[in-house]
Amino acid sequence: MSKISLIFFSLSLIFGLDLSGLNTNQDWTTLQNDAVIIKTTQYLGFPICNAETTLPFSLKTISAIIENVNEYPDVFLRVTQARSLEEDIVHIMLDMPFPFAGRDYIIKYNKHKFGSKWTFNFSAVEHKDAPLNKGHVRLIHAAGEWKLTAINDHETNVAYMWNGELLGDFPTWGLSRAWVEQGNEMMEWLNDALKD
Numbered sequence: 001m002s003k004i005s006l007i008f009f010s011l012s013l014i015f016g017l018d019l020s021g022l023n024t025n026q027d028w029t030t031l032q033n034d035a036v037i038i039k040t041t042q043y044l045g046f047p048i049c050n051a052e053t054t055l056p057f058s059l060k061t062i063s064a065i066i067e068n069v070n071e072y073p074d075v076f077l078r079v080t081q082a083r084s085l086e087e088d089i090v091h092i093m094l095d096m097p098f099p100f101a102g103r104d105y106i107i108k109y110n111k112h113k114f115g116s117k118w119t120f121n122f123s124a125v126e127h128k129d130a131p132l133n134k135g136h137v138r139l140i141h142a143a144g145e146w147k148l149t150a151i152n153d154h155e156t157n158v159a160y161m162w163n164g165e166l167l168g169d170f171p172t173w174g175l176s177r178a179w180v181e182q183g184n185e186m187m188e189w190l191n192d193a194l195k196d
Contacts, residue, residue, distance in 0.1 A: 105124055
């Protein structure tokens with residue numbers, strides 16, 4: 001690892017992983033090339049994943065669901081709890097398939113709209129009101145971004161990027177499969193919520 005990468009890695013441990021520096025020309029490996037395209041790359045020593053598709057809904061309709069973090073358990077079915085700790089900080093708990101322990105993370109998020117694009121990015125923080133629950137593994141480097149780009153008034157390109165690090169007892173050999181499953185689930189559940 002180069003000295004510069006080591007410095008960025010060390011800063012990410014202190015300030016949270018920031019994916020905004022991820023270069024669009026990054027070398028991505030395609031894991032799935034279907035209606036949902038799923039890719040992965042390495043960034044600052046972390047496995048970063050990206051799922052992208054087009055949904056037949058307006059940017060405004062989709063962004064309203066994504067920014068409503070307290071309703072995530074009703075939208076994203078692996079989320080068992082989403083609790084706001086502050087205006088822009090939320091504690092999220094996830095169910096994992098047997099025999100793996102659940103995962104949780106605390107994130108600070110911000111959203112931006114500029115022209116026909118909207119982003120919702122987040123990165124892990126610590127918070128005194130969210131102690132680690134027994135039976136869960138804390139994802140201390142959680143980070144990601146929802147990026148919506150309006151194609152027209154009724155179609156939107158949806159991209160979800162996240163740190164694919166699962167920590168705990170999750171086997172390395174199963175990560176690619178887990179990333180594909182997560183990318184597909186997120187887009188499927190978002191689409192289902194939009195239909196309701």
